[in-house]
Amino acid sequence: MATTGSNYVTSKQIQTRLKRSAGQLDGVLRMMDDGRPCEDVLVQLSAVKSSIDKAMKLVIARNINDCTDGLAADSERQLEHALDLLLKTK
Template sequence: MSEAADSYVTSKQITTRLKRSAGQLDGVLRMMAEDRPCEDVLVQLAAVKSSVDKAMKLVIARNISNCVDNMATDDIENLSHSLDLLLKTK
């Protein structure tokens, strides 16, 4: 793996995001056991979905970053900008 890929998205960042998602999902399960209102459960499920989506984007960004070894500097900068935009989108 290239140094650029390591510095762009780390395994630790992905793992942290997934652990956060798992914690949120555990919270949803507790809410269900407590018979919490549907609206509350749905809000938390939306948070879980968003967190997993962000983890997926990090994995994609890391994978794409691994491909930059033989790219020209301008291409790497364009790709980096595109990855930044991807990670900022919902």
């Protein structure tokens, strides 16, 4: 993931993730209305949860990046690496 100053994580990326999550949640509601099996509903709810978790990590990464603007180059590389690891974790 490349860093471009305060655009490390954009609002657009976060909004896209949240819109996807909202669509998945709408799908879960439709599944329930259709009487789909509990197991199917739970699988989709797990996907929604994972998507929301990712959105939360993006918000955190953006905030950290914004708060640490102006770091020395070496410190910035270390922060970028830490943020990449954060975004890859579940």
